[in-house]
């Protein structure tokens with residue numbers, strides 16, 4: 542059994558961390574049984590979520606975990622992809638994880654309206670996930686500093702939304718009318734695309750970023766299709782059921 546350690550269920554989605562959600566989506570796509578437990582950043586091998594326990598060993602980083610699972614259990618999802626498809630998948634994954642991710646983070650932590658909506662979610666992570674009774678304002682200050690150091694925090698809201706819209710337009714164009722990102726069959730890259738799209742759409746605060754995503758009909762249809770195929774029977778973990 543694989544134990545997936547992640548942040549609590551929130552906003553009606555399995556996880557608001559797109560990296561946790563991606564890993565859970567991959568496990569479901571690959572048909573690997575798993576259980577979910579609440580993470581503790583203090584115990585996380587890389588100090589980040591998700592992390593997983595596999596054969597008694599703790600591993601960090603969603604992609605390292607996926608690569609490990611592929612070598613252990615085989616890779617039915619990606620084994621038929623051409624080198625060009627793999628390159629497109631890789632590029633899309635890196636765009637979402639290294640760029641779009643920061644725009645998702647910005648919308649939650651920077652604008653006052655976004656922060657007001659996100660505080661209740663952050664409160665569910667104190668003290669357990671963050672490892673102590675840290676005030677949510679201190680967590681916000683830390684995240685604002687991280688955003689500043691990364692660079693996205695130096696942009697204003699309009700600039701971030703413009704960057705974010707461009708990523709979504711590129712994704713919608715690449716998706717076209719295909720059933721999944723790279724064709725008629727799902728690949729591991731769809732775990733990334735789906736989890737990041739849901740992370741954007743689930744935010745209750747309306748932004749251009751969210752509206753632009755919702756206006757891409759092919760992406761909205763894609764999310765519905767993916768959910769129906771891989772998350773139809775999803776239930777919150779017992780420890781977190783309402």
Ligand SMILES: N[C@@H](CCC(=O)N[C@@H](CS)C(=O)NCC(=O)O)C(=O)O
Nearest residue numbers: 558559560588589590591602603604
């Ligand atoms: N490359 C990592 C990224 C994971 C990541 O950035 N996780 C965020 C949550 S979405 C996190 O743990 N942040 C807490 C922190 O940095 O202290 C992966 O794929 O797992």
